[in-house]
Amino acid sequence: MDILSLLFIIVLGGLISGFVIWIVSKLGLGLKVDGFINAFGAAIVIAMVGGLVNWLLGVLDLSVGVDWLGAILYFIIAAVVLLITDRLLEGFRVSDFVGALIAAIAIGIIHFLLGWYIVLLLG
Numbered sequence: 001m002d003i004l005s006l007l008f009i010i011v012l013g014g015l016i017s018g019f020v021i022w023i024v025s026k027l028g029l030g031l032k033v034d035g036f037i038n039a040f041g042a043a044i045v046i047a048m049v050g051g052l053v054n055w056l057l058g059v060l061d062l063s064v065g066v067d068w069l070g071a072i073l074y075f076i077i078a079a080v081v082l083l084i085t086d087r088l089l090e091g092f093r094v095s096d097f098v099g100a101l102i103a104a105i106a107i108g109i110i111h112f113l114l115g116w117y118i119v120l121l122l123g
Contacts, residue, residue, distance in 0.1 A: 017043035020114065024106045030099015031082070031092075038091035045089050050081045078104035 018040030025033040033039045057063070057077075079100035086094040094100045 014040055014043045014047070016114065017047070017111070020107055020110045021046075023110060024103055027106060029102045029106050030095040031103035032095075033093075034091035038089070042085055042089055042092045045085050045092075046081055049084050049088070050078070053077060053081055075101060075104050075108065078108065 018036060021031070021042050022033055022036050022039035025031050025039065033042060079097060082094050082100040082104055083097065085092055086100075094103065
């Protein structure tokens with residue numbers, strides 16, 4: 001894979017994630033974003049903060065399982081990532097931990113459904 005293809009995939013992923021964050025912000029679930037550009041920026045910051053948090057968990061030899069407890073821990077970690085992003089980015093606000101948790105669940109569900117739909121389209 002060449003660098004342009006990789007860059008295209010990264011930008012496309014950021015646009016899709018930004019779109020999902022923008023949609024969730026419109027649902028009034030504890031997350032507010034000032035426009036799509038800020039949602040795209042939030043997607044990039046969330047990816048970087050999430051990558052750092054996952055790297056730290058790996059260094060500490062802490063893993064999140066694939067059972068129900070793992071799913072709950074995953075959404076708690078995602079909520080913390082949203083709260084950290086709130087501190088780092090203007091135009092991106094999370095009401096509180098509960099709002100961050102609800103937004104993280106909504107983002108996860110919409111990402112899943114959108115990915116599933118894209119796979120169906122591509123067949």
